[in-house]
Amino acid sequence: xxxxxxxxxxxxxxxxxxxxxxxxxxxxxxxxxxxxxxxxxxxxxxxxxxxxxxxxxxxxxxxxxxxxxxxxxxxxxxxxxxxxxxxxxxxxxxxxxxxxxxxxxxxxxxxxxxxxxxxxxxxxxxxxxxxxxxxxxxxxxxxxxxxxxxxxxxxxxxxxxxxxxxxxxxxxxxxxxxxxxxxxxxxxxxxxxxxxxxxxxxxxxxxxxxxxxxxxxxxxxxxxxxxxxxxxxxxxxxxxxxxxxxxxxxxxxxxxxxxxxxxxxxxxxxxxxxxxxxxxxxxxxxxxxxxxxxxxxxxxxxxxxxxxxxxxxxxxxxxxxxxxxxxxxxxxxxxxxxxxxxxxxxxxxxxxxxxxxxxxxxxxxxxxxxxxxxxxxxxxxxxxxxxxxxxxxxxxxxxxxxxxxxxxxxxxxxxxxxxxxxxxxxxxx
Amino acid sequence: xxxxxxxxxxxxxxxxxxxxxxxxxxxxxxxxxxxxxxxxxxxxxxxxxxxxxxxxxxxxxxxxxxxxxxxxxxxxxxxxxxxxxxxxxxxxxxxxxxxxxxxxxxxxxxxxxxxxxxxxxxxxxxxxxxxxxxxxxxxxxxxxxxxxxxxxxxxxxxxxxxxxxxxxx
Numbered sequence: 001x002x003x004x005x006x007x008x009x010x011x012x013x014x015x016x017x018x019x020x021x022x023x024x025x026x027x028x029x030x031x032x033x034x035x036x037x038x039x040x041x042x043x044x045x046x047x048x049x050x051x052x053x054x055x056x057x058x059x060x061x062x063x064x065x066x067x068x069x070x071x072x073x074x075x076x077x078x079x080x081x082x083x084x085x086x087x088x089x090x091x092x093x094x095x096x097x098x099x100x101x102x103x104x105x106x107x108x109x110x111x112x113x114x115x116x117x118x119x120x121x122x123x124x125x126x127x128x129x130x131x132x133x134x135x136x137x138x139x140x141x142x143x144x145x146x147x148x149x150x151x152x153x154x155x156x157x158x159x160x161x162x163x164x165x166x167x168x169x170x171x172x173x174x175x176x177x178x179x180x181x182x183x184x185x186x187x188x189x190x191x192x193x194x195x196x197x198x199x200x201x202x203x204x205x206x207x208x209x210x211x212x213x214x215x216x217x218x219x220x221x222x223x224x225x226x227x228x229x230x231x232x233x234x235x236x237x238x239x240x241x242x243x244x245x246x247x248x249x250x251x252x253x254x255x256x257x258x259x260x261x262x263x264x265x266x267x268x269x270x271x272x273x274x275x276x277x278x279x280x281x282x283x284x285x286x287x288x289x290x291x292x293x294x295x296x297x298x299x300x301x302x303x304x305x306x307x308x309x310x311x312x313x314x315x316x317x318x319x320x321x322x323x324x325x326x327x328x329x330x331x332x333x334x335x336x337x338x339x340x341x342x343x344x345x346x347x348x349x350x351x352x353x354x355x356x357x358x359x360x361x362x363x364x365x366x367x368x369x370x371x372x373x374x375x376x377x378x379x380x381x382x383x384x385x386x387x388x389x390x391x392x393x394x395x396x397x398x399x400x401x402x403x404x405x406x407x408x409x410x411x412x413x414x415x416x417x418x419x420x421x422x423x424x425x426x427x428x429x
Numbered sequence: 430x431x432x433x434x435x436x437x438x439x440x441x442x443x444x445x446x447x448x449x450x451x452x453x454x455x456x457x458x459x460x461x462x463x464x465x466x467x468x469x470x471x472x473x474x475x476x477x478x479x480x481x482x483x484x485x486x487x488x489x490x491x492x493x494x495x496x497x498x499x500x501x502x503x504x505x506x507x508x509x510x511x512x513x514x515x516x517x518x519x520x521x522x523x524x525x526x527x528x529x530x531x532x533x534x535x536x537x538x539x540x541x542x543x544x545x546x547x548x549x550x551x552x553x554x555x556x557x558x559x560x561x562x563x564x565x566x567x568x569x570x571x572x573x574x575x576x577x578x579x580x581x582x583x584x585x586x587x588x589x590x591x592x593x594x595x596x597x598x
């Protein structure tokens with residue numbers, strides 16, 4: 001059978017048509033695939049920019065925290081920051097990105113940072129993310145009782161807290177048992193066994209903490225909130241013991257090595273004092289006070305004792321009203337017995353004992369209540385006698401063996417100006 | 430044109446059409462798989478965004494297990510992220526059912542691991558938690574399947590993992 005033959009010209013046209021259809025389909029497929037890949041690329045770029053924006057925004061918070069901790073609330077209008085009706089602002093460019101951060105100093109202190117990142121494939125549009133934090137002022141290195149190793153509590157020890165800077169939480173800046181708080185912290189960074197031990201009945205109004213995996217042996221101690229402890233509940237209230245203590249406890253360095261005075265005796269108001277310290281820096285090779293010898297501090301004084309310190313008999317160190325005394329020592333032994341340290345300011349912020357790394361033992365057995373702070377991170381601290389402690393302690397090991405109580409002053413360092421601000425709450429808005 | 434020539438031409442035409450159809454089907458399947466991948470990836474990234482934001486701003490970790498974490502947000506709301514291995518759904522629940530949002534479906538596996546913020550000395554690891562309120566660092570890892578024609582369920586998996594730090598001390 002013969003069929004009518006198409007002309008060669010028509011056949012060539014059919015081939016061309018089929019080829020064009022194939023090419024068209026292939027092109028459409030390739031175009032749609034490229035379009036989808038392009039969309040994926042845009043999606044990835046936008047996600048990267050979105051995540052980058054959070055980093056930029058948090059950079060603003062870091063900048064604000066650094067500024068606040070460096071200059072404190074009173075110096076915020078500095079370092080390129082500007083004030084606008086009580087709000088302090090800064091905008092900083094980071095290559096193509098930027099952040100604007102503001103600090104509102106009304107309580108609670110609020111810091112808000114907006115990060116701007118250039119939107120992908122755009123030149124004049126930005127992705128924005130806003131982070132807001134609430135900042136609080138906390139004590140720098142003092143939390144209550146802090147040890148790098150063991151804490152031993154005995155003799156029915158009472159540990160609680162008050163705030164000398166808040167009239168609602170103290171009376172005239174002094175501890176008042178009617179206004180006590182449950183904010184004391186008894187903490188050890190150790191991860192060992194029986195890191196905190198309580199050898200008999202006792203009370204801790206607040207939290208205890210250890211390093212991860214450590215164990216405690218607190219006997220019949222009652223530890224927790226005011227309600228828990230006042231209700232004579234034995235043991236630790238839920239949530240008042242954690243094993244996540246993670247503190248940096250820096251070593252103390254020499255306060256100075258030149259330009260100091262040597263303290264001498266003086267008669268003041270008809271009474272002779274073996275050492276009198278006014279405003280200034282003083283240094284002694286050792287301090288041994290016996291019988292009724294006395295040291296009087298009348299101004300803002302720093303005394304650096306390069307040897308041991310010993311108070312016996314009825315000797316005493318007297319911090320006069322309005323005075324401020326920082327006692328540094330690099331001696332291995334510090335023994336404060338006799339009448340002890342009589343801090344007439346009544347404020348723990350006005351007397352501090354700083355132990356350099358060579359200080360290995362600090363004992364307090366003075367007759368007077370100890371009002372102050374002790375920071376000797378390489379030393380064993382031991383308290384005997386019946387004097388109470390008002391302030392805070394940091395040591396290698398802490399042993400409270402006397403009849404006295406420990407009242408942690410939450411107000412320590414609060415007004416020190418800077419270096420103590422931390423983020424209390426973080427949210428993205 | 431002879432009958433032989435016609436039949437031969439038809440055979441070539443059928444072959445060409447079959448090739449075109451095969452090419453079309455392959456392209457469609459590829460495009461469909463790509464769309465499925467984009468869709469799964471997009472929902473996975475959005476879920477991670479929601480999860481990481483809530484963890485970052487949480488004020489406390491109330492409880493946790495392998496399949497779920499319960500957080501308290503700055504407004505005091507209880508925020509629960511929960512994976513149901515039977516329904517393969519990963520969801521966000523606010524205040525015990527007051528509001529529930531499905532974040533992901535087709536989730537094949539999901540695991541939360543909670544750590545303290547305390548580092549293990551000499552390593553980049555962190556101590557595990559003994560009680561929830563010390564949990565500050567949350568690891569999450571999930572795999573999500575997406576459909577590709579001609580492959581069994583679970584054959585193609587999309588994986589996401591992150592380590593997120595609660596910002597509140």
